[in-house]
Amino acid sequence: MNRINALKQIAFEQKDCGFLVFNEYNMLYFTGCQGLACVLIPEKGNNTVYVYNVNYEQAKGEAKGFEVELVKRGENLIEKIAKQIKAFNIRKLAVDALSHENYRNLARKLRGETRLKIKGNLVWELRKVKDEKELELMRKAGELTTEGMRVAYEVIKPGVKEFEVAGEIEYAMRKCGCWGTAFETIVASGVRSAFPHGGCTEKAIRSGELVVVDIGATYHHYRSDMTRTLVAGKPSEKQKKIYDIVRLAQEQAYQTVKPKAKAGKIDAAARKIIEDAGYEEYFVHGLGHGVGLEVHEPPTLSPESKDKLMIGNVVTIEPGIYLVGFGGFRVEDTVAVRKGKAEKFTNGFYSLEAEK
Amino acid sequence: MNRINALKQIAFEQKDCGFLVFNEYNMLYFTGCQGLACVLIPEKGNNTVYVYNVNYEQAKGEAKGFEVELVKRGENLIEKIAKQIKAFNIRKLAVDALSHENYRNLARKLRGETRLKIKGNLVWELRKVKDEKELELMRKAGELTTEGMRVAYEVIKPGVKEFEVAGEIEYAMRKCGCWGTAFETIVASGVRSAFPHGGCTEKAIRSGELVVVDIGATYHHYRSDMTRTLVAGKPSEKQKKIYDIVRLAQEQAYQTVKPKAKAGKIDAAARKIIEDAGYEEYFVHGLGHGVGLEVHEPPTLSPESKDKLMIGNVVTIEPGIYLVGFGGFRVEDTVAVRKGKAEKFTNGFYSLEAEK
Numbered sequence: 001m002n003r004i005n006a007l008k009q010i011a012f013e014q015k016d017c018g019f020l021v022f023n024e025y026n027m028l029y030f031t032g033c034q035g036l037a038c039v040l041i042p043e044k045g046n047n048t049v050y051v052y053n054v055n056y057e058q059a060k061g062e063a064k065g066f067e068v069e070l071v072k073r074g075e076n077l078i079e080k081i082a083k084q085i086k087a088f089n090i091r092k093l094a095v096d097a098l099s100h101e102n103y104r105n106l107a108r109k110l111r112g113e114t115r116l117k118i119k120g121n122l123v124w125e126l127r128k129v130k131d132e133k134e135l136e137l138m139r140k141a142g143e144l145t146t147e148g149m150r151v152a153y154e155v156i157k158p159g160v161k162e163f164e165v166a167g168e169i170e171y172a173m174r175k176c177g178c179w180g181t182a183f184e185t186i187v188a189s190g191v192r193s194a195f196p197h198g199g200c201t202e203k204a205i206r207s208g209e210l211v212v213v214d215i216g217a218t219y220h221h222y223r224s225d226m227t228r229t230l231v232a233g234k235p236s237e238k239q240k241k242i243y244d245i246v247r248l249a250q251e252q253a254y255q256t257v258k259p260k261a262k263a264g265k266i267d268a269a270a271r272k273i274i275e276d277a278g279y280e281e282y283f284v285h286g287l288g289h290g291v292g293l294e295v296h297e298p299p300t301l302s303p304e305s306k307d308k309l310m311i312g313n314v315v316t317i318e319p320g321i322y323l324v325g326f327g328g329f330r331v332e333d334t335v336a337v338r339k340g341k342a343e344k345f346t347n348g349f350y351s352l353e354a355e356k
Numbered sequence: 357m358n359r360i361n362a363l364k365q366i367a368f369e370q371k372d373c374g375f376l377v378f379n380e381y382n383m384l385y386f387t388g389c390q391g392l393a394c395v396l397i398p399e400k401g402n403n404t405v406y407v408y409n410v411n412y413e414q415a416k417g418e419a420k421g422f423e424v425e426l427v428k429r430g431e432n433l434i435e436k437i438a439k440q441i442k443a444f445n446i447r448k449l450a451v452d453a454l455s456h457e458n459y460r461n462l463a464r465k466l467r468g469e470t471r472l473k474i475k476g477n478l479v480w481e482l483r484k485v486k487d488e489k490e491l492e493l494m495r496k497a498g499e500l501t502t503e504g505m506r507v508a509y510e511v512i513k514p515g516v517k518e519f520e521v522a523g524e525i526e527y528a529m530r531k532c533g534c535w536g537t538a539f540e541t542i543v544a545s546g547v548r549s550a551f552p553h554g555g556c557t558e559k560a561i562r563s564g565e566l567v568v569v570d571i572g573a574t575y576h577h578y579r580s581d582m583t584r585t586l587v588a589g590k591p592s593e594k595q596k597k598i599y600d601i602v603r604l605a606q607e608q609a610y611q612t613v614k615p616k617a618k619a620g621k622i623d624a625a626a627r628k629i630i631e632d633a634g635y636e637e638y639f640v641h642g643l644g645h646g647v648g649l650e651v652h653e654p655p656t657l658s659p660e661s662k663d664k665l666m667i668g669n670v671v672t673i674e675p676g677i678y679l680v681g682f683g684g685f686r687v688e689d690t691v692a693v694r695k696g697k698a699e700k701f702t703n704g705f706y707s708l709e710a711e712k
Contacts, residue, residue: 034553057640057680058553058554100455100474101474103456164531167527167530170526170527175523177558180522181537184536195413196411197391197414199390200536324413
């Protein structure tokens with residue numbers, strides 16, 4: 001309910017306002033409940049979740065503090081909401097996200113009596129600042145992810161297949177209580193390690209090849225994100241040299257993470273080191289992104305970002321160098337912005353060499 | 357390229373047409389490539405994929421037969437596309453899906469020179485009919501899923517935790533070459549089995565409790581979906597009785613799956629059996645849904661559905677009975693509509709009792 005009140009404070013400037021939530025993660029954030037059709041938050045009146053029959057009983061049990069409205073077979077959801085909007089006498093309705101078709105449909109049903117505006121950013125203002133309870137779950141998600149990485153270092157050997165490594169990592173995270181993976185596990189070896197989203201295939205890892213392992217555990221809906229780059233067998237001098245640049249870039253950027261830091265400056269701290277080493281054009285993405293209920297959230301850490309870090313932000317720090325035909329390097333941790341020093345939720349395993 | 361040609365045939369009624377693809381699965385379907393920003397298919401001119409720097413090199417290697425356009429740092433994607441639409445002299449542009457904001461943005465940039473229409477259903481017309489290559493991948497995804505279910509029957513015992521069961525299932529599927537899970541694994545025991553989307557928690561399974569196991573493997577991007585209901589220990593008479601109703605409903609519905617069958621009639625075949633047994637109000641969802649690159653696709657099998665089955669459709673058949681406070685029952689297979697008899701991609705393990 002605190003979250004709803006916070007939303008009302010930033011969303012409702014005057015009377016007769018309402019907020020309609022369609023995004024599934026926003027609904028989860030406000031209600032703690034999955035599988036809803038939408039959530040209506042009026043300035044005055046009961047906060048209401050709309051849910052189809054399939055998830056009705058679960059919502060009744062879990063969406064505490066909300067009216068639970070069943071959307072019956074054959075009932076039109078948009079029509080049903082429009083009726084309630086009129087009943088609540090809402091004149092200004094903000095919506096977090098809508099497809100063009102649903103927007104047009106809802107606008108038509110409201111017949112100009114209610115003004116409709118898309119205001120997705122408002123919910124992000126709330127979601128990007130995690131409270132202590134959220135940070136606790138994300139810390140645990142980070143621990144589970146780190147455990148997965150420990151296993152990656154243990155099992156990566158010449159001859160092992162990429163998907164076998166993924167299987168061992170995910171199994172280890174599950175055994176420690178993980179709820180699932182935060183995104184599709186990446187174990188990309190050889191030339192495919194040069195693709196930041198190289199996936200995970202049937203390919204066997206060969207001795208001396210670079211392997212980019214990018215993994216994340218989910219815990220109570222909260223996610224984590226961690227990447228390490230390692231070599232099965234003995235790394236070459238060139239591999240070591242480039243790895244050290246990426247590792248240094250990551251560490252330097254991490255040192256600049258603090259409240260009020262400009263996201264663009266944190267990106268620049270890493271980019272400068274890669275630039276000085278002559279690899280600037282091979283760092284083909286931003287330095288990082290927020291993490292939370294989703295794996296990609298605000299704030300964004302990139303050269304173009306206008307974001308400023310705030311206490312309670314959780315972001316990734318993940319510089320990379322990708323050489324097509326040779327291989328890729330990325331080192332990533334999930335990091336929380338705290339009052340003093342930033343806190344790493346994922347940590348350790350910074351060696352380029354897999355266990356021998 | 358066959359898929360692009362098929363789209364052109366159904367989408368372009370006259371000259372000067374174009375199709376813009378934003379949905380990630382539609383892009384994957386047409387290009388075989390992930391991580392794209394959008395795909396532009398003009399009536400005349402080169403089919404073009406737009407991609408940000410992070411996935412540019414991968415797209416160049418994998419999006420065969422397409423122009424690959426880099427969206428540079430700071431470049432506006434919508435603006436860039438609008439320019440190309442003008443260059444191609446496209447007067448009628450269909451789009452598969454757009455948020456309201458992007459629609460308005462694009463429409464503004466096109467300044468009325470190009471007519472814009474949302475036509476998401478056109479791509480579904482193609483995607484819902486799987487070719488032999490797709491069916492082969494889905495058959496394999498089904499085999500992997502069935503292997504996961506075999507393990508579920510093996511490991512579910514009193515005292516085992518839900519997430520431990522999920523871990524063993526996913527590990528077994530991965531070891532056989534699965535690319536990942538098709539959706540969040542459900543292992544819902546006891547009263548939570550009565551929630552169709554009951555998830556998977558830290559709860560230990562108790563003797564005599566119902567356990568709904570709903571799992572899916574992904575193989576080369578194609579998904580599968582399978583549910584079984586079992587009891588750790590000895591099932592009660594009531595459990596056996598209700599289980600038999602659900603199992604019979606599933607089998608009867610499966611028998612009606614054939615080309616040109618009405619989706620509503622297949623749903624009715626299952627619903628009738630549950631109705632006759634007096635449990636109609638506890639079957640709280642439709643009978644099934646299409647499966648493919650996504651886990652929920654057309655056609656829809658429900659009382660309201662106007663769909664008709666076609667050769668190459670792949671659908672789930674999953675009747676259920678959910679008794680709040682007692683527990684839930686669901687039996688589900690992924691089934692392909694073939695020329696003769698329907699083919700089950702998931703199969704076996706129809707016993708209510710876990711291995712002893």
